[in-house]
Amino acid sequence: MSYVSLTINGIKISVPKGTTVLDAARQARVFIPTFCHDPDIPRFGACRICVVEIPGMRNLPASCVTEATEGMEVFTESPAVVEARKTILELLLANHPQDCLTCEKNGDCRLQDYAFRYGVKESGFKGERKDYPLDDSNPYIIRDASKCILCGRCVRTCNAIPERSIIDFGYRGFATKIVTAMDTPLGESDCVYCGRCVTVCPVGALTWKPLAGKGRIWEMQKQEVTCTFCDSGCTFYVLSKNGKNIGVVPKAPGNGRPLCLKGRLGLELKYLDAPPAPHLKKDGEFVEVSWGEALGLQDIISKLNKD
Numbered sequence: 001m002s003y004v005s006l007t008i009n010g011i012k013i014s015v016p017k018g019t020t021v022l023d024a025a026r027q028a029r030v031f032i033p034t035f036c037h038d039p040d041i042p043r044f045g046a047c048r049i050c051v052v053e054i055p056g057m058r059n060l061p062a063s064c065v066t067e068a069t070e071g072m073e074v075f076t077e078s079p080a081v082v083e084a085r086k087t088i089l090e091l092l093l094a095n096h097p098q099d100c101l102t103c104e105k106n107g108d109c110r111l112q113d114y115a116f117r118y119g120v121k122e123s124g125f126k127g128e129r130k131d132y133p134l135d136d137s138n139p140y141i142i143r144d145a146s147k148c149i150l151c152g153r154c155v156r157t158c159n160a161i162p163e164r165s166i167i168d169f170g171y172r173g174f175a176t177k178i179v180t181a182m183d184t185p186l187g188e189s190d191c192v193y194c195g196r197c198v199t200v201c202p203v204g205a206l207t208w209k210p211l212a213g214k215g216r217i218w219e220m221q222k223q224e225v226t227c228t229f230c231d232s233g234c235t236f237y238v239l240s241k242n243g244k245n246i247g248v249v250p251k252a253p254g255n256g257r258p259l260c261l262k263g264r265l266g267l268e269l270k271y272l273d274a275p276p277a278p279h280l281k282k283d284g285e286f287v288e289v290s291w292g293e294a295l296g297l298q299d300i301i302s303k304l305n306k307d
Helices: 021-027 079-093 110-117 153-159 196-200 261-271 298-306
Strands: 003-008 011-016 141-143 167-170 177-180 206-208 221-226 235-241 244-250 279-282 285-288
Touching (some): 003 021, 079 110, 153 167, 153 196, 235 261
Antiparallel strands (some): 003 011, 167 177, 221 235, 279 285
């Protein structure tokens, strides 16, 4: 394997040829902010918050799609870079609800973190704002399209599973948003509510409905567990607060990990003291069902009862 040497903020580092500037910086423990970057589905380059300054390049390139080359010199916090990031944050905040005090993702939101890091208190851009209705049409996921920053992480992680591909970019220009087929509510789509999209969302556009109002991220403890319903071995977090388990959420899913509703419901039944009643869609409507039916064990239970 061939290597290239470059300098990042005065730090010399050698990385395998083909490594992006972002990954090289992370190896050197140099911080670069990201919204759209997903290490399992890399090289998207949409949000531009990860721009850096590289002498000799005409513009500020996105570090997540720029390959490191021999002798390259990179500056991640130059005045030009900081100014560009502030402008990007102001543009995002110009069309983003300012309800951080009551947002479920308060304390676990990259937009909030980066605004604090770069001292962006408000946006200098004025104009039309998006105001989409809240989509809580199913028992598991709440979608707030008004908070979406169009990073595309949810789209790419959903499309990583061939049989899923439920959501994608829709419309154009200012009207662009993440939609299901025919822009129907999520509860009316073919979504299986695996939660991959919620897990990778960097802001408050996608949140867990069963956890709404139960606490902030810094109040919760995480216990990593592995689902044993099949051989995929998906990993989940059991969330607890004040010594009581309050929810189960998927860990970052990774490319190829299918995740499924049955696995999460099964872990809720196993680890939660009072798990919420499971719901499945029947004839286009969500209805409360038994745990045996939700976990695909109804036939086994019926046979045991007969025996």
